[in-house]
Amino acid sequence: MATQMMRNALAGVSIHGISKSFDSAPILNGISLDIRDGEFLTLLGPSGCGKSTLLRIIAGLEQQDCGTIEVAGVKVDRLRPKQRDVAMVFQSYALYPHMTVSENMALPLKMRRLSAWQRLPVIGALLPKTCAVSAEIKTEVVRTAKALGIDHLLAHKPGQLSGGQRQRVAVGRAMVRHPAVFLMDEPLSNLDAKLRVQMRGEIKELHRRLGVTFIYVTHDQTEAMTMSDRIAVMLNGQLAQVASPRQIYACPADRRVAELIGSPKINLLEATARSEGLLTVAGSALAVDNKLDSGSSVTLGIRPESLQPAEWAGLNTLTGRLRYVEHVGADLFAHVDVPGSSEPLVARLPVELASNFQSDQIVHLQIRREQVLLFSADGRRVSEGDARVTPLRSYAQ
C-alpha cells in the first residue's frame, strides 16, 4: 500500500491554475487538473481551444503566465523540457528528416547517456566506454523497434516511410527513454480513417503494457470515447468537465459538452416549464422529475437513441413530419421536423422498421424520459430532483 502511494505520488501530473495569453489574447484560463499515475487522460476540445498550448506547457516548451505544474509530485515549472520526465508525440511527428529511423530513436538516449565529448564524431569513438554505451543504446533501439513492428525500417530515412510508419517511429522515439508521462498531440489526425482505427487500438494497448500516464490530445470525440480513462473537455481555454467517457456522455455538465460528444449530435429543443414536473416542448407535454419554476424556459437534450417510435401521440411523445431516413447499416436515423425547431430531430430506430417509413408522413416518437437532459438558460445542466440520475460526484469513484 505504501509503495502504491509512492508510485502515485511519483508519476501523476498536477496542473494548478494554469493561464496563458499570446499577445494579450487569453488562450488558457485557470486550468486545474489532477491526472493520476498510469491514467489515460484525454484533452478533448475543438481546434484552437488551446489543447496543444497546454500540452506544451506541461512539457516545458512554453512558459505559463501563472499557475504551476507538478510531475511526480515535484514542481517542474523551473525545469527545462529535458529535465521533466515527459516525452511527446507531435501531430506532425517532427522526425528529423536527415537522420535514419534508428538515429532518430537513438538521439534521446545518446543525449542522456553520452557526454558532450563522447558524442563528437571521431574523438568520441576513441574515448573509453563510448562503444559499450553505444552498443547498449543500439540494443534498446532495436528492442523498442521490434515491439512496434518497425525493426525492418531502422536504416530508412523518415521521408521514405508511410504516414503510419512515421507515426510508429515517433512513438518509438518517445518510448525508448521510458518517460513517466507520455504527451500525445493529435497523433492520429494525419492518418486515413482505417489506419486511425487500427492505431487507436495500438496506442491503447501500448498504454496498457507500459502502465504509465498518458495525456492524449484530440478533437475527435470517438478517439476520446474509445481510448480514455477520463476525458477533460476543454472549451474556450477552460475545462468544462472532467469525467469518464460514460459519464460525460450520460451526464454532461453543460450544453456545449453534450453537443461535443455523441454522433449524431444530441437533439436540443427549447421547452417551457408548465407546472411542477411538466414541460411543454414542440407542442407536446413531457413529464420530468425536476422541480422547475413554472414559466421558466429550459433546453431539452435528447440523444437520438432516447427516442423510440410510438403508435399515437400522447404524454412524452413528440409528433412531427418525417423529412428522410438514413440507413447506415446497423442503424436507421430518422430526421423529423418538429414544431418550434429549425433543425430536424434525429432519432435512432431499429433497422427492421425501415419499410414502415415514407418521407413526409407524420411520425410519433416517444421520449425515454429517464434519459432526457435538461439545460438551464445559462447552459448548465439542471440536476435531477431525485437520485435516479446520479449526481457527478458519486460517479468519480
Next chain:
Amino acid sequence: MTLPMKILAGAVRHAILLTTGSLVLAPFVWMVSLSLKPPAELFSSSFTLLPQHWFAVENYARALTEAPLPRYMLNGVIVCAAILLLQIMICAPAAYALAKVRFAGRQVMFGFVLIGLLIPHQVLALPLFILCYGLGIFNTYAALIFPFVVSPFGIFLFRQFFMSIPDDIVHAARLDGLSELSIVWRIMLPMSLPAVLAFSIVSVVSHWNDLFWPLLVVRSQEFMPPSLGIVTFANAEAGNDYGPLMAGATVVVAPLVISFLAAQRWFIEGLTAGSIK
C-alpha cells in the same frame, strides 16, 4: 496559345537568354583563348578563337613558375576556408536565435541585420582599416579574415531557411535533451544543407575574387590571395606579356567554375527555398 505561337515565344526567350549569356561568358572565353596564344598572335587583326601556334604550355609554365601562383592559391584556400568556417559558426546560431527563439528586441535585432545587408563593404573599409591597424594585424592572415567573419547575408539566408523548419522539430529536439547549440549543429544546419551550400559558394567566390581589401592590408607575397597575386604579377613580371597573365587568371578562376558547376543544383535550390514558402 497555338503551337506556332509557343514556338515563337520559346525562340524569343532563348534568343534573349543566349545573348545575355554570351555577353557574360565572352570575357572568360577570350581570357582562355589568349592564354593559349603566343605573344605575336595576341593583337593580330584577324580574330580567331583558337591559336595558329599553340603556346599553352609555355604560357602556363611561366605563370606557374615566375610568380608564386601555387602560394597565392594556397593563401586563397586558407583565407576562404577560415572565413567560411567562422561565418557559419557565427551566422547559424544568430540565425537560429532570430528564427526560433522568442526574446525581447528580436525584431530590432533583425532590423540591424537587414541594415547590415544594405551597407556595402567598401563603406566600412576605413574604420576596419583603422581597427586592423589598432590590433596590429597588418600583413597577416588575420587581417584578411577578421573583417568578414560576421556576414549579414549569411544570417539573413539561414534565418529564412530556419523559419521554414517547423517549430515542432525544435520542440522535439528540446525534449530529446539537445541544448540550443546542439539543435543548431545537429538539427537546423543539417536540415538546411542547400542553404549552407549556396552560402558557401557565394562566400568563397566573393572572397576568392576580392581584390579591394587584400590590396589595403597585405604587402608581402607570403600572404597574398590569388587576385592580388595576379595583379602584382601583371605589374612586376608579365609587363605587357598577356599570355602568361591570362594563363594565371585562368588557373585562379578554374576551381570556382568547377565547383560551381558541380554544385549548381543545390545552389539554386538554396537561394530560392526561402522565397517559395
